[in-house]
Amino acid sequence: MNALVVPSEHELIASIETARALFNAGDLDLALKIASVTYDQSKSVAGSAERVKASREVVDKARRMQAEALKIESLCYVAMADAVDSAQAKGEISRGGRPKTVSQENGFTLEEIGIDRRQLHSARQLRNAVRADPELIDRVVEARLAEGLEPTRTALKKEAGHAIGTKTATKEERGDDLYETPIEAMRTLLALESFSLAVWEPSVGRGAIMRPLEAAGYDVLISDLVDRGVVTEHGECQGVGDFLKSSGPSQLYAVGPDIVTNPPYGVANAYAAHALREHRPGKMALLLNLNFLAGFEDADRCFVMDRNPPSRVYVFTRRLPMMHRDGWTGNKASSQMNTAWFVWERNRDGSYGDGFPALVRVDWEQYQDVDPLAPGEGVHAEPLAFSDQEDFTRETPRKTLDERIEEEFSRSLIWMKHMEPFDDIALRRGVGLRPSVASALIDAFAVKGLIERQEDGRFLPTGAGLNMIATVGAVEMTRQLKAGVPLEEVLA
Template identity: 65%
Template structure:
C-alpha cells in the first residue's frame, strides 16, 4: 500500500536520477493565499523560476520579478526579460542584496543549502519559501539550524487543507492527492541584519487556501530597482540549452529597437529603458552607453537621459527603421 502511494505521488520512491532538477510546480492556491496575507517590495527575486508557476501570480499582483533557474527553459517576464541561468548556490546578489525573495526551492538537503545561502549572501529584507511542514524539525544539518534556530522565520502559514498535488515535472504515472503537509515560511530581516524575534519563537498561522481562492492580493510595498544577480561559472555548464550571448551581441540585436523607442520622448534611465523594450538591465546600460557615445542622447538636469536633436532626427525619418539600419551601417556603436 505505501509503495503504491509513493508511486502515485511521484516523489517518495523516485531515485535521484528520476528527480532530476526537482521541478515541482507550485500550486497557484499557495501563492494566492500568501499574496493576500503578505506584502513585499515592488521588486522580488524568484531564483527557482521553473516554468513560471510563481512568477505569473506575482506579476498579476503588480510585482516586477527577477527570475533565474539552474535550467534554461526560456522563461521571460512580462517585460520580455529572459531568465538568468545559473546555480543559485554560486550566485552573488551584486547590488540586488536585500531584495525580497519569493520561491519554492528544491526539496531535500538542497532546501537547507539554498535558503541558508539566501539569508547569508542575498540578505533579503523579506523571504517567502514554500516548504514541507517537516522543515520545522531536524537538527543534524548546520544549514537547517542556521535558518531555523540562528535566523528563524517570523511567521509560518500552515495549510490546513493539503495543497493540490505537486507532481514532479515529466511525471506520467497515476495522479494522486497530495501526501504532504506544506507551509509558507516567512523570514523578515531586523535592522541589525539578523532574522527572527531573537528568542527562537515564530508565529504559526493556520490557513485554508480554499478561503483565499477569490481574495485580492495586498498591494506591493516600498521597493526600487535592483540589478540582476551575478552567477559564478560552474566547472561545466551542462544545463544551458541555448548559446550564451555577450552583452555586445545583445546590443547589436537591440540597438534598433532602443533608438526607435526614443520616439516615446520620455526621460529615462536604465530601468525605464529596460521595461520599455524588454531587455536585461546590463543590456539596457550598454545600450545607453552606445547611444550616448554616438551622440543620440544626453542627460537632463535631473540626471535622466533624453534624445537630443540627432536622436530625434533619426527616429523621425519617414522610414525610421530603414534610417536606423543606414545609420548602423555608417557608425560604430560603442558598447
C-alpha cells in the same frame, strides 16, 4: 517462546546482504524468508530505540534497514507473482480449478513457490502497480523515510492498491527537482503578504510563481538552474545559473531584492541559508515541507531556523494539491505532504526574526477569491475569519512614484559608491526596483547633477554625486553602529 531475537546492527546488515544475494541468484523463497525476518527485527529495534528515547541516529539506522528489507521482500513477491502466472499459463499449476487439471508429472504447488493464495493476491496487486510504475517500491519507501515516517508494508500495500504516483521520485527521476507550485499556494501567500515592488524568483521553473506575482502587480526578476526559455511580461528572459553559487550585494548593509520561490527540496537547507547569508533579502517566502521546522544536525538548517528564524510560518491545514514532478505522465496522486510558507523579514541590524516564528494555520480554500495585498508595502495581514456576512475585500494604498523615489534615493546612491558604470537595468537589479522607479531615479540623479552619462550610454557619479554618496554612507554607518553592528563589518 516466540520472543523476537534482536540482533546487532552488523547482523542486520549481513542479513540484508544475504537476502539480496539470494534474490539475485533466483532463490526467492529463502530470500523472502530472510528479508521478512530482518524487516520484523529492524522494526523492533527502531521501536525499542524510540521508546527509550535513543538518539535519532540509532532510530534512523534501524528504519533504513527496515526499508531495505522491505524492498527485498516486495521484489520477492513481485517475482513470485510472475512465476505463478507463468506456471499457470504453462499448465504447471492450477488456476483455482480442480487439481486434476494439472498433470502430476509437471505440476507444483503454491507452497513450493513459497507463497499462499492470500499473499498471491497482494503480490499480484503490487506486481501490477510496479509494471505501471517500475520505481514504485523504491519511491514509496524512500518517501516515507524522507518524511520521518516508518517504511511499512501497510503503506506500500496502500500505494500499490491505489496504483497511483507517489510522493517522491528517485534522485535520477527528480533531475533538477522541478515540482510546479500550485496556484492555490500563491493565492494564499499574496492574500497574506506584500513584498517590495520588485521580487526575485530564483527557481522560476516554468513560471508557476512568476505568473501570479505579475498578475498581482509585481515586477519579477527570474532565473533558474535550467534554461526553459521563460520570459517575463516585460519580455525579459530568465537568467541561467546555480543559485547556490550566486553572489549578492557587495555592501554589507545593502538589502537584496525580496525572494519568493519554491526551492528544490533536495537542497532546501543550503538554498535558504545561501539566500539569507549572501543575498540578504528584505523579505523572503519559501514554500517548504512542514518538517523544515524540525532538525538540528544540519548547520544550514540551524542557521535559518535558530540564528535567523522566519517571522511567520503559514501552515496549510488542508494539504495542497499534489505537486507532480515536471514531465510526470503517470496517474495523478493526492498529496501526502504537509507544507507551509516560511516567511523571513530582515531586521534593521541585518538579522532575521525575533524569537520563535509565529505559526499561522491557514486553509488555502478560503483564500482563492481574496484579492492580493497591493505590492510595494512589504506588509502582512492577519488571517481572515470567514463568514457569509463579512466582506473581505481589502485595499492597501499603493505609493506614488514620487514617494518611491524619495524612499529609494539614499539606498540607490549607496549602491553606486564603487563607481562602476551602470544603466537602469543594473540599478534595478542591484537595488531591487521596478523599471519605472529605476528610470525615474536615474532622471532625478541626472537633474541634480549627481550622475553623468558616459559614451557607452551608461552612467557614473559626478563629483557632487561622490560627495553625497560619502555623506549618505556616513549616516548609514552611524546608524549601523548604533544598532550594534561590529565596526569591522560596517567597514567591510
